Each structure stands twice: as structure tokens, then as C-alpha cells.
Amino acid sequence: MRTRFLEVDTSKGYLLLLGLLGALLAAGLGAAWIMEHHGHHVTGMDNQIVWGLPHVFAVFLIVAASGALNVASIGSVFGKMPYKPLARLSGLLAIALLAGGLMILVLDLGRPDRLIVAMTTYNFKSIFAWNIFLYNGFFLIVAAYLWTLMDRTVSEHAGRVGLFAFVWRLILTTGTGSIFGFLIAREAYDAAIMAPLFIALSLVYGKAIFILVATGLFRGTGRELDTSLLSRLRVLLGTFIAAALLLTAAQHLTNLYAAEHLAAEMLILRDGGSITQAFWIGQILLGSLLPMWLLLNPAFRGNCGALLAACVLVILGGLATMYVTIIGGQSVPLELFPGMEISSSFFDGEVIHYAPSLPELGLGLGGGALALLVVLVGVRVLPFLPDALPSSAAADD
Amino acid sequence: MSEQPIDRYRRRLLGGAVAAGTLTLAPGVFLHRIAEAKTDAEPVTSIVRWGLLVDTGKCSDCTACVDACREEHGWHGHDRPRSDAQWIRKVELRDRSTGRRVSLPMMCQHCAEPPCVDVCPTGASFKRADGIVLVDKHICIGCRYCMMACPYKARSFVHEDLTDQKPHSPRGKGTVESCTLCVHRVDAGQQPACVEACAQDGGGALLFGDLNDPRSAIHQALATFPSTQVRADLGLDLGVRYRGL
Numbered sequence: 001m002r003t004r005f006l007e008v009d010t011s012k013g014y015l016l017l018l019g020l021l022g023a024l025l026a027a028g029l030g031a032a033w034i035m036e037h038h039g040h041h042v043t044g045m046d047n048q049i050v051w052g053l054p055h056v057f058a059v060f061l062i063v064a065a066s067g068a069l070n071v072a073s074i075g076s077v078f079g080k081m082p083y084k085p086l087a088r089l090s091g092l093l094a095i096a097l098l099a100g101g102l103m104i105l106v107l108d109l110g111r112p113d114r115l116i117v118a119m120t121t122y123n124f125k126s127i128f129a130w131n132i133f134l135y136n137g138f139f140l141i142v143a144a145y146l147w148t149l150m151d152r153t154v155s156e157h158a159g160r161v162g163l164f165a166f167v168w169r170l171i172l173t174t175g176t177g178s179i180f181g182f183l184i185a186r187e188a189y190d191a192a193i194m195a196p197l198f199i200a201l202s203l204v205y206g207k208a209i210f211i212l213v214a215t216g217l218f219r220g221t222g223r224e225l226d227t228s229l230l231s232r233l234r235v236l237l238g239t240f241i242a243a244a245l246l247l248t249a250a251q252h253l254t255n256l257y258a259a260e261h262l263a264a265e266m267l268i269l270r271d272g273g274s275i276t277q278a279f280w281i282g283q284i285l286l287g288s289l290l291p292m293w294l295l296l297n298p299a300f301r302g303n304c305g306a307l308l309a310a311c312v313l314v315i316l317g318g319l320a321t322m323y324v325t326i327i328g329g330q331s332v333p334l335e336l337f338p339g340m341e342i343s344s345s346f347f348d349g350e351v352i353h354y355a356p357s358l359p360e361l362g363l364g365l366g367g368g369a370l371a372l373l374v375v376l377v378g379v380r381v382l383p384f385l386p387d388a389l390p391s392s393a394a395a396d397d
Numbered sequence: 398m399s400e401q402p403i404d405r406y407r408r409r410l411l412g413g414a415v416a417a418g419t420l421t422l423a424p425g426v427f428l429h430r431i432a433e434a435k436t437d438a439e440p441v442t443s444i445v446r447w448g449l450l451v452d453t454g455k456c457s458d459c460t461a462c463v464d465a466c467r468e469e470h471g472w473h474g475h476d477r478p479r480s481d482a483q484w485i486r487k488v489e490l491r492d493r494s495t496g497r498r499v500s501l502p503m504m505c506q507h508c509a510e511p512p513c514v515d516v517c518p519t520g521a522s523f524k525r526a527d528g529i530v531l532v533d534k535h536i537c538i539g540c541r542y543c544m545m546a547c548p549y550k551a552r553s554f555v556h557e558d559l560t561d562q563k564p565h566s567p568r569g570k571g572t573v574e575s576c577t578l579c580v581h582r583v584d585a586g587q588q589p590a591c592v593e594a595c596a597q598d599g600g601g602a603l604l605f606g607d608l609n610d611p612r613s614a615i616h617q618a619l620a621t622f623p624s625t626q627v628r629a630d631l632g633l634d635l636g637v638r639y640r641g642l
Contacts, residue, residue, distance in 0.1 A: 036571070038557065039555070039556045039557035039570055040480070040556045040557075040571075041475070041480045041556035045480075046477075046479035046480040046556070047479065047480060047481075047482070047483070047544070047550075047552075047553050047556075048479060050541040050545060051541060109538050109539045110538065110539015110540075110541070110555070110570070110572055110573070111537065111538050111539045111569075111571045111572060112538075114536070114537075114539075115538070117519055117536050117538055118518060118519055118538050118540075121520055121536055122518070122519070122520070123514075123517055123518060123519060123520035125514075125515050126515065126516050126517055126542070128517075128518035128540065131518075132518065179542075182516065182546075183516075183545055183546055184546070184631060185512065185546070185547070185628065330545070334548060334549075335628075336488075336548070336549065336550075336628065337627065339493055339494070340490040340491060340492055340493065340499075341490065341491040341492075341493055342489070342490055342491075343488070344487060344488045344489065344503070345478065345483065345486055345487070346483045346486045346550060347478075347479070348488055348503075348550065
């Protein structure tokens with residue numbers, strides 16, 4: 001049976017959601033305006049914690065973006081036919097999440113008006129500069145991929161373009177992880193494991209968001225959805241969470257083994273207050289162990305509620321993970337003089353406590369709202385969604 | 398024994414000769430310094446590498462260097478210590494095992510391999526050929542990646558509006574800044590403000606000069622006495638060195 005793709009209708013619920021997200025986006029833009037107008041001193045960020053809550057949201061969305069493409073890759077690259085009807089939505093969601101993340105990143109710059117400078121003046125030794133290429137390239141490649149998926153005249157190229165997009169997304173997440181991996185003087189970063197860790201995390205976050213968005217869109221537009229297809233993703237998602245946990249364990253155990261990193265590890269694992277709580281309760285318990293239990297326990301097989309709950313937990317855990325990584329990593333005092341106690345008027349040697357401000361939260365949520373708005377508008381104007389995914393379409397693996 | 402008129406005459410003659418000599422040579426020495434200064438048309442070269450030696454033995458609890466820098470570059474704060482800029486700060490150290498205390502100024506270390514320059518996406522962070530690490534405020538986008546990368550916490554982000562800027566040291570809200578080694582003074586053949594202030598009001602703990610020039614006082618001091626680079630393990634080859642750590 002051939003899958004039919006149809007635009008969604010503008011129902012009352014659709015418009016209401018559009019309005020809500022629009023309001024959230026407007027609030028985010030307003031927050032950014034306040035930050036730029038008054039300067040960053042109105043935020044919780046300062047010269048000690050230079051990247052704050054906006055980066056937590058931005059990096060989460062950017063990492064999730066590359067993972068969201070994974071469902072399309074499973075179809076195109078790994079040849080699993082049942083996922084093909086969802087490939088278009090997967091590509092759209094990937095573009096949308098990246099757009100949301102980049103909006104936050106750009107609006108948090110000290111000089112967002114100089115975006116054109118960032119786009120035209122490059123230092124190729126900087127992984128940030130490479131990332132600008134990787135992000136822009138991702139937009140173009142995924143757009144081309146969507147074209148091959150949606151236009152029959154070029155559909156013969158879908159496999160090749162899909163493979164290229166898959167490789168590109170792996171490089172992209174490597175670049176995002178390396179932002180932290182290349183920080184030579186920060187105890188909590190400066191490790192090659194950041195890149196593969198971020199790839200594992202991207203598969204987790206992207207898939208969880210995809211499952212939630214797909215379920216929401218199918219149910220919200222009254223489309224038939226055989227949940228067995230999404231359930232197939234359950235084991236995969238559970239496995240990816242396990243992989244991310246393994247890499248996280250390797251990261252922390254390696255640091256614990258080295259005396260020079262012990263203080264930094266103790267801060268995150270034991271003494272960091274909200275950072276420690278975010279790690280154990282947010283990242284490990286709610287974001288990893290509980291969803292794994294919900295996903296891999298045979299008792300919940302076929303239970304859609306458990307799957308969706310696991311996805312929500314993964315997203316919350318993902319934000320906690322980014323909080324621990326970005327804020328926690330900066331809270332660790334720089335070790336300028338090993339073996340010496342250090343103090344100064346610039347908070348040398350002190351553990352920095354960060355309190356996020358409302359504008360930062362607004363900007364972060366605004367980026368998330370933009371991502372969902374792009375999806376909502378996308379499925380309204382172009383045929384991204386199958387009109388139904390009955391069980392027969394999902395019969396074969 | 399009474400003084401002979403001839404001795405008095407001799408002394409006067411010698412005194413006059415010394416005075417005349419001083420008057421003749423002093424402008425020459427002074428002008429030579431000016432002549433050593435680079436003209437605006439002249440390119441900066443890597444023949445020179447400007448550096449600073451901090452003698453912690455002479456560094457007391459005073460903040461003459463910090464005050465002079467703040468005055469020179471106008472980075473007066475807003476009484477918000479967490480977000481106010483600090484181009485140079487006094488750091489107090491205490492050895493955990495012996496309790497020995499050391500006080501020293503910490504600022505941009507003007508690395509030969511600066512991580513801030515490596516990570517800057519636009520190239521706004523750059524190193525001059527003579528080793529001075531600077532920020533081009535015109536192309537800094539305020540991403541703060543350099544602040545994440547700097548091992549010395551030497552950089553500040555301008556968190557709010559600026560007033561009363563110094564024409565020789567322009568700053569920019571939303572951009573990153575740090576010690577310029579008083580590049581405007583160095584190019585004019587002068588010493589950085591902190592060095593001058595430390596000599597006048599502090600312990601004379603700062604020695605500025607050309608690390609590459611074997612005749613320079615800083616080169617000779619580094620060749621004679623042991624000195625330390627902060628976080629030498631990072632291999633960044635610093636322009637600022639410390640003695641007595």
C-alpha cells in the first residue's frame with residue numbers, strides 16, 4: 001500500500017497551539033531584547049559563569065536536531081522500510097530543532113547584530129567557526145534530502161543524499177561535543193570523549209522528541225497511528241540511553257582516577273549542591289535509569305503511555321545533563337596554581353553559584369517554541385505527514 | 398689643609414663638564430627611546446617579543462598596578478563584582494603544606510600559543526607579531542568562547558553600557574576585553590601603566606621589555622634567575638613570567 005502524504009488542517013486546536021507557541025516565541029524575543037538593551041548584567045551570567053541557561057537550551061536543541069534525523073536515516077541508510085513514511089517528519093524536525101537552538105545561541109551573543117561578521121569572517125582553527133559551516137550545511141543537506149523524499153522526479157537520489165546527511169550529522173555532533181572537548185584548561189571538559197558522548201546523547205534526545213512530536217501530530221490531527229511502529233523505537237531508545245550512560249560513566253571514572261581532576265569530579269558528583277542534584281536526580285535517575293526501565297521492561301511493551309512518559313523524562317534529563325555539563329563545568333574553579341590556595345577579588349578558587357534569570361529562561365523556551373512552530377507551520381503548508389500509518393504499513397521490518 | 402684656588406677651579410670645571418655632558422646626552426638618551434618607538438606606518442615585527450617579569454618577592458599587598466590599569470583604560474565597575482570587568486587583579490596564594498603566602502598580579506599572560514585566539518570563531522582574538530594578545534572590538538561577536546578557553550581567567554565581558562571611555566583604549570558593550578599590555582604606550586616607546594605605577598608607588602616588582610633582546614634587562618633577569626610560567630604544563634609559552642613562586 002502506498003503511503004499518502006497530506007498537509008494538516010487548520011483546526012481550532014492547531015490555531016490555539018500556534019498562538020501559544022507564538023506567544024512563547026514573542027516572550028523569548030522580548031527577553032533577548034532586554035538582554036541586549038540592558039546588557040548581560042540583567043542575566044545570571046557573569047565573568048565567572050559566562051555561558052548560562054540559554055546555552056543549556058541551545059546546545060540541547062542542537063544536539064537533539066542531529067538525533068531527530070535518525071529516524072529518516074534508519075529508513076534511508078539502514079533500509080528499514082517501515083520507517084520511511086516518517087522520514088519527512090524526521091527531516092523537518094531536525095531542521096526545526098536546529099533553527100530553535102541557533103536562534104537562542106545567536107540572540108545570546110553580546111553582539112547579535114554582528115551575525116554577518118560571524119558568517120563572513122572565519123578563523124578556521126576554531127571549532128566554533130567549523131560549526132557555523134556544519135550547521136548551515138546541515139540546513140542545506142537536510143533540505144535537499146527532504147526534496148529527494150518529496151519529489152518523485154529526484155527520489156532516486158534519496159539514498160545517497162540520506163547517507164550524506166547521516167555522515168554530516170555525525171560530524172556535526174562531533175563538532176558540538178568538541179566545543180567542550182577542546183577547552184584545554186577546564187577540568188570538567190578537555191576530553192575527546194565529549195564528541196562520542198554528544199553523539200550518543202543526540203540519538204537519545206532526538207529520538208525522544210521525535211516520538212513525542214510524531215505522536216502528538218498524528219493524534220492531534222486524527223490520523224491513524226499504529227503504535228507498534230513507535231514501539232519499535234523503544235528498544236533502540238533504551239539502547240542509546242545505555243550507550244550514553246556508559247560513556248558518561250567512562251568520562252567520570254577516568255576523571256576520578258586522575259588526582260588532578262578529583263576536585264572537579266567531587267564538585268559535580270558530591271559537593272556541588274544543585275549541580276550534584278541535577279546530575280544524580282536529573283541526568284542519571286530521571287533522565288536515564290527510569291526511562292530505561294520504562295522502555296526495556298517487558299511489562300510495558302505495547303504501553304504507549306510508558307513510552308511517552310519515558311520520552312518526557314529523557315527530555316527533562318537531557319536539559320539536566322546540559323546544565324551539569326555547561327554550568328557545572330564552569331563552576332569548577334580554574335586550577336592556576338596547583339597545590340596552592342588562591343583568592344582574589346575575581347573569585348579565584350571559589351566555586352561559583354549560578355542563579356538563572358527570567359530573561360534567560362524566556363529566551364531558552366522561546367527557542368524551543370520556534371522549533372515547534374517550524375514543525376507546525378511545515379506540516380500545514382507541505383505534505384510532511386502521512387494521512388495514516390495503519391498497522392499494515394508497519395508490518396515488515 | 399686649606400683648599401688651593403687651582404683645586405676649586407678644577408672642581409668647577411669638572412662639575413661644569415658633567416653638567417654639560419648630562420645636558421648633551423640626556424635628550425639623546427630620551428630621544429633614542431622615542432626613536433625606538435614604532436611609527437604608525439611601521440609594521441609590528443616578531444623580532445621583538447614583549448614580556449613582563451613579576452618579582453613576587455617585591456610584590457606587596459598594594460594594588461598600585463591594578464589602580465593604574467583601571468585608570469589608564471577606564472574599566473571602572475558598577476559595584477557588581479561578578480560582572481564588572483577586571484583586566485588585572487591581585488591574587489593571594491597560600492601554600493597548602495607550608496602556609497607560605499605570596500601576592501601577585503594576574504592578567505592576560507600574552508601566550509605565544511593563546512587558546513583564546515585558537516577558539517575565536519571570527520579571529521577577533523588575535524596575537525600581534527610582537528606577542529601582544531588583543532581583541533579586535535570591531536569583529537568580536539561576544540560569544541565568550543575565549544573566556545571559556547582562557548586558563549587564566551584573564552578576560553572580561555562588558556555586561557553593560559559604557560561611559561567616559563578613553564580614546565586610546567576603546568571598549569565595547571557586548572564584547573570581550575583583557576589586558577592589552579598597554580599596547581598604545583608600548584608603541585609609543587613607553588612602559589605599560591602597571592609597570593610604571595609599580596615602580597613609583599609599589600615595590601618595583603614589574604619588569605617590562607623585549608624577551609628576544611639579549612641586552613634587555615628582562616632577558617638578562619630571566620637568563621640569570623629561575624622563573625615560572627603559570628600552568629607551564631599547558632605549553633602555551635607565556636609572555637608574562639613570575640619569579641619567586
